[in-house]
Amino acid sequence: MRNKIKGITCCLMIIIAVLMIMSDGSHAQKEQKAGMANADCLSCHNNLELTKEVNGKQVSVHVNEAKFGESVHGTLDCASCHSDVKDYPHDPTPQKVTSCASCHAGADAEHQTSIHATSRMNGPAAGCADCHGAHEIFPKDDSRSKVNRFKIAETCAACHTNPEVIKKYGLPPASFIHQFRDSSHGRGMFASGLSISATCSDCHGAHNVKKGADPQSHVSRALLPETCSKCHQGILNDFGKSAHGRLWKAGDERGPICSNCHTSHDIKRTDLAGFQMQTVNQCGNCHKAQTETYRDTFHGKATSLGLAVAAKCSDCHTAHLNLARSDPLSTIATANLQQTCARCHTQVNANILSFNPHPEPENKEKSALIFYVYKFMEWLLISVFSFFGIHTLLWFQRSIGAWVRKEIPKIPEDGQYVTRFVNAHRITHILIVTSFIGLALTGIPLRFSGTEWGRVFSSVLGGVEVSRFFHRVWAVVTFGYAIYHLYFILQRVFVKGDRSILFGPNSMVPRKKDFVDFFNMIRWFLYLGPRPKLDRWTYWEKFDYYAVFWGIPVIGLSGLVLWFPWFFTKFFPGSFLNIAMIIHGEEALLAVGFIFTFHFFHNHLRPENFPMDTTVFTGKMTLERFKDERPVEYERLVAEGRLEEILTDPPTPMARRLSFWFGFVALILGLIVATAIFITVFFG
Structure with a gap:
């Protein structure tokens, strides 16, 4: 019996041993199968032509064995991520990938709160593989990594430049990617190869990217200065103490932050x-x-x-x-x-500190003196333009009427000529025209710096510094001819004893006849009487003359104050510069507007003179025209037997051409400036 039991026991032990051996063999077989998994997978997935269908499109499922082996996951089995794949070969439909959270719990937790994760409720959005890749994931410091500092902008751009993604999720236009590449950060990264330059993840975060409006976003109003301070710590220290920084710290929306001044992606x-x-x-x-x-x-x-x-x-x-x-x-x-x-x-110097860099000339409370100076110049401008505007319009309509009625005689250019201006007058006027046009072209753009045409004029002339240089050159020319003219007058009076230049019909000093001529001219404008008979100088010519005598000291002295502020503020307060700026600008506008409209009309744009009166440049006019325009002077010269003294030869053809084109170019330039000013003043 005992032997029988021993025999049964031995059989059982043999059976158990066999089962154990079989069990170990089965486990070993499973271990072997798991170890062969990658080779099994790659037996198919190493095929470059292997694809699967996704949303109706054939997508490659090729895996580069060599690169996968070099990746951070190269030591893992395929089944570590593709845990649902049980069979070999497996179902060809897309296989679920195990969550990366099993190994990367912290990164996954951050990602789940990001705009990328929450957007998945509306459709596909960026996940781990979209940014890091699938089978070729490398450390971020590896240049092959999709999240390497030099590649992360390209990785983000894959979605953020996709028109379908932009439209579906209401993302900003793709242009911001191009702006970033051209920004100081982008140029530092891509042009200079500086790894310390900021890229997308430095500002927006890596896994916890949130909308800018989210208070927890790295680029939110509340956190952006601190985000920028990761690189710009010293600036944050200053900013935090500033008026802007204090508002930001208090949560006041009025306080600007970094992006308000530097923008977000187009930082220069x-x-x-x-x-x-x-x-x-x-x-x-x-x-x-x-x-x-x-x-x-x-x-x-x-x-x-x-x-x-x-x-x-x-x-x-x-x-x-x-x-x-x-x-x-x-x-x-x-x-x-x-x-x-x-x-x-x-x-x-200390005096100049009272200069106001934010002047308010219409604010009497800030400075009564500046206010009254501004109002005087404004009143002067309005008065002159109103008076001569009406005068010119009346004259224009009367000239048109005279032309239609054929009241204006047609005077031939040939025949006998008389001397109207001596060489001193001609030279002076040529200098006046040249310097005035030069001053206008180099100065008026500054007066209208806020206009597009002002910027174009300045650019054509070489910019502010070039214009300023030539403006001062023409100013010196202006002072030069003014001094020369005073010398001419004083020499005539005190050296030659010619008092007629101060008193009488040859004088520019106003006299009773000027007022009578003005009254009769108005009557002629209104068809109430004949045109008055005029003498050597008319009332409007005398006004032009005294406008220059007024303008040169006013514009010139105020210009000198602005040219040499350090000298003048030794004697005057800095607010004197504010006053000089007002006077110089307003008087220049008055001079330019008057010369390029009323003076041009008086001398060139009337039907009888159009398109150009060259008398002041040649110094000569026909005897017939002299009789028609200056009958009083003509009759006086005849009565005194002095007409022969002013008879002269006609100007040469070359003198005519040069005079015409010189005057015509000046006329066109002046009219262009006047038109630009008119449009700006009246139509903004």
Whole structure:
């Protein structure tokens, strides 16, 4: 019995042993099968032509064995991620990939709160493989990685430049990617190869990307300055102390943050003209009133015309540490202002500190003197233009009427000539025309710096600095001919004893006949009487003459103050510069407007003179025209037996041509400027 039991026991042990061996063999077989999984998968997926259908399209499912082996997952089995694949070969339909969270829990947790994850409720959105890749995932420091610093912009662009994705999710236009590439960050990254340059993930985050409006977003209003401070820590320190930074810290929407001034993706180098020329516009988005007053100064006008070195907001207020003027640390505090101005103007003195860089000439409370000077110049401008505007319109309609009625005689160009102007007058007038046109072309663009035509004029002339140089050259010419003319008068009076230049019909001094002629001229305009008989100088010619005598000292002296501010502010306060700016600008506008409209009409644009009266350039006119236009002078010369003294030969053909084209070019240039001013003033 005992032997029988032993036999049964041995059989059982043998059976158990066999089962164990079979069990171990089966486990070993499974282990072997798992170890062969990658080879099994690659036996198909290493085929370059292997595809599957996704949304009606054939998509490659080829896996590069070599690159997969080099990737961060190269030591893992395919089944580690594709855990649902049980059979070999498997179902050809798309297989589910196990969540990356099984290994990357922290990154997955961040991703689940991102805009990418929450957008999946509306359709496909960026997941792990979209950014990191599938089978060729490399460390981010590896240049082959899709999230390498030099490639991450391209990776993000795959979705953010896709028109279908942009339309579906309402993303910003794809242009921001191109802006980034051209920005200081993008150029640093792609042009200079600087790995420290900011890229997408530095600002937006890597896994927890959120909408900018989300308070937790790295680029939200609340967090953006801190995000930027990861690279620009020193700037954040200044910004936090500034008036802007204090508003930001308090959650006040009025306080600008980095992107308000530097933009988001189109960030430019601050030392280049492209950024500097936009500074005023950027500040003007919030500080509209201050920007408007700034543009009334030379700094503002020059900036509008493209002068990059002209002082702008940040030059005086600083870029990031701007403080209220009442703050003793402010760069524009009274105690610090001279030092601030000295950054550009080494000759600055204490007097000039009363100069107002944000003038308000119409604000009597700020400065009564500036207010009254401005109002006087404004009244003068309106009065002169109103008076001569009416005078010119009346004359124009009467000339047209006379031309239609054939009251204007047709005077031939041949025949006997008389001398109308001596060489001194001709030379002086040529200098006047040349310098006046030069001053107008180089100065008026500054006066209208906010217009497109003003910028075009300035650009054609070489910009602000070139225009300023030639403006001063023409100013010297103006002072030169003014001094020469005074010398001419004084010599005639005191050396030659010719008092007729001061008194009598040959004098430019107003007399009773001028007022009588004006009254009779108005009657003629209104068809109430004949045209008056005129003498050597008419009332409108005398007005032109005295306008020059008024204009040169007024424009000239105010211009000298602006040319040499450091000298004049030794004796006058800085506000004197504000007054000089008003006088110079308004008087220049008066002179240019008057000469290029009324003076041109008086001498060239009337039907009887059109298109060009060259008398002042040749110095000669026909005897017949002299009889018609200056009958009183003609009769007096005949009565005195002195007509022979002024008879002369006709101008040569060359003199006629040169005189015509010189005058005509000046006329056209003047009319272009006058038209531009007229359109700007009346139609904005």
